[in-house]
Amino acid sequence: MPSPNSYRTHPSPLESGLRQDGKRMTPQRKKVLSLFEGIGSGIHLSAEEVHSKLTNSGDKVSLATIYRTLRLLVKMTFLNELDLSEGGNRFELLSHDHPDHHHLICIRCGRTEEFENKDVIKAGEVAAKNLGFKLLESSLNVRAICPLCINK
Amino acid sequence: MPSPNSYRTHPSPLESGLRQDGKRMTPQRKKVLSLFEGIGSGIHLSAEEVHSKLTNSGDKVSLATIYRTLRLLVKMTFLNELDLSEGGNRFELLSHDHPDHHHLICIRCGRTEEFENKDVIKAGEVAAKNLGFKLLESSLNVRAICPLCINK
DNA sequence: AAAAAGTTGCAAGCTGTTCTCAATACGCTA
DNA sequence: TAGCGTATTGAGAACAGCTTGCAACTTTTT
Ligand SMILES: [Mn+2]
Ligand SMILES: [Mn+2]
Ligand SMILES: [Zn+2]
Ligand SMILES: [Zn+2]
Numbered sequence: 001m002p003s004p005n006s007y008r009t010h011p012s013p014l015e016s017g018l019r020q021d022g023k024r025m026t027p028q029r030k031k032v033l034s035l036f037e038g039i040g041s042g043i044h045l046s047a048e049e050v051h052s053k054l055t056n057s058g059d060k061v062s063l064a065t066i067y068r069t070l071r072l073l074v075k076m077t078f079l080n081e082l083d084l085s086e087g088g089n090r091f092e093l094l095s096h097d098h099p100d101h102h103h104l105i106c107i108r109c110g111r112t113e114e115f116e117n118k119d120v121i122k123a124g125e126v127a128a129k130n131l132g133f134k135l136l137e138s139s140l141n142v143r144a145i146c147p148l149c150i151n152k
Numbered sequence: 153m154p155s156p157n158s159y160r161t162h163p164s165p166l167e168s169g170l171r172q173d174g175k176r177m178t179p180q181r182k183k184v185l186s187l188f189e190g191i192g193s194g195i196h197l198s199a200e201e202v203h204s205k206l207t208n209s210g211d212k213v214s215l216a217t218i219y220r221t222l223r224l225l226v227k228m229t230f231l232n233e234l235d236l237s238e239g240g241n242r243f244e245l246l247s248h249d250h251p252d253h254h255h256l257i258c259i260r261c262g263r264t265e266e267f268e269n270k271d272v273i274k275a276g277e278v279a280a281k282n283l284g285f286k287l288l289e290s291s292l293n294v295r296a297i298c299p300l301c302i303n304k
Numbered sequence: 305a306a307a308a309a310g311t312t313g314c315a316a317g318c319t320g321t322t323c324t325c326a327a328t329a330c331g332c333t334a
Numbered sequence: 335t336a337g338c339g340t341a342t343t344g345a346g347a348a349c350a351g352c353t354t355g356c357a358a359c360t361t362t363t364t
Contacts, residue, residue, distance in 0.1 A: 024310055024361060047352080062313045067352060085235040088351055104279050107288065115279040119271035124294040127256050127267040133296035136259065140292045141235075142276040144285035176330050176341055199320080214344045219321060240320055 017076050028061045032069045033078055041095035044103075044112055046088045084112065084141055102139060106146035169228050180213045184221045185230055193247035196255075196264055198240045236264065236293055254292040260301035 276290030
């Protein structure tokens with residue numbers, strides 16, 4: 001009689017995505033994606049932060065692998081990569097309800113808030129069209145000072 | 153009889169801006185700003201490019217000084233600093249007729265076009281206001297592929 | 305079981321930028 | 335216009351963030 005573990009379990013989206021591209025599921029890849037999934041959307045982590053969060057929870061994944069995995073997960077559209085300027089790029093879970101949001105960043109403390117705006121998306125589309133460019137993505141970064149940092 | 157040079161000439165905006173802050177006018181600073189003024193607005197140069205343009209025209213300014221000067225000129229609002237991602241920040245003459253324009257960047261060849269859009273500016277203002285942030289500046293970067301690069 | 309192919313960790317390397325510090329230049333004052 | 339105090343420079347070391355080469359290791363395929 002087969003043990004419970006011998007039943008083939010449904011492959012996760014990550015696993016099937018990897019498989020159909022000749023790539024392999026590894027513990028490292030699962031850990032990185034799980035971290036983002038556990039933490040939820042709206043959180044913007046640097047590679048270093050991903051590394052130390054995993055390290056702190058006892059999972060050792062080398063920084064090089066973190067970088068490789070983040071790149072892969074972005075290509076696979078599990079994550080979104082942000083260039084908020086100041087101190088390295090950041091990554092967030094790609095949320096399918098808010099795919100096209102923008103960011104308001106406090107340049108003092110780094111606090112980052114999200115917002116959506118149809119006109120901004122339109123503006124990018126119009127600009128690309130007018131000049132005959134094929135649009136990939138547009139991102140609005142608003143640099144500002146948050147209420148807590150204003151009098152410092 | 154005084155030579156023509158003995159007449160006190162009007163200090164340039166650069167010079168007077170520097171003076172009132174205890175800073176000094178130097179040939180290096182003048183050269184960097186003149187390069188941008190000569191080249192006109194709408195050109196987005198990296199620090200390396202500024203360095204090699206000056207070097208090629210016989211003016212030797214160290215790269216460290218280029219970086220220091222660019223930072224200074226940004227603080228003095230003669231230049232605008234752009235983070236177009238990919239390969240270093242860029243600098244442009246701050247044009248007072250088009251202070252708030254945005255950029256459409258070809259990710260293949262780096263060609264960068266400018267456009268203006270009132271709604272984008274509004275979007276940044278609204279977002280900052282809603283969250284109680286003090287707005288500094290907002291920039292929309294549209295990543296795209298230009299007509300020349302589309303079939304490559 | 306062996307071979308093939310993908311992945312990892314480590315360390316070295318790279319790029320863009322800042323910093324350290326001795327030498328130099330600027331601009332005020334006498 | 336010589337002298338002085340301070341700002342600035344150039345050269346290179348240092349740094350941050352990220353990528354790469356490679357040997358060891360882990361799947362997967364045959
Ligand atoms: Mn976000
Ligand atoms: Mn511009
Ligand atoms: Zn803040
Ligand atoms: Zn192009």
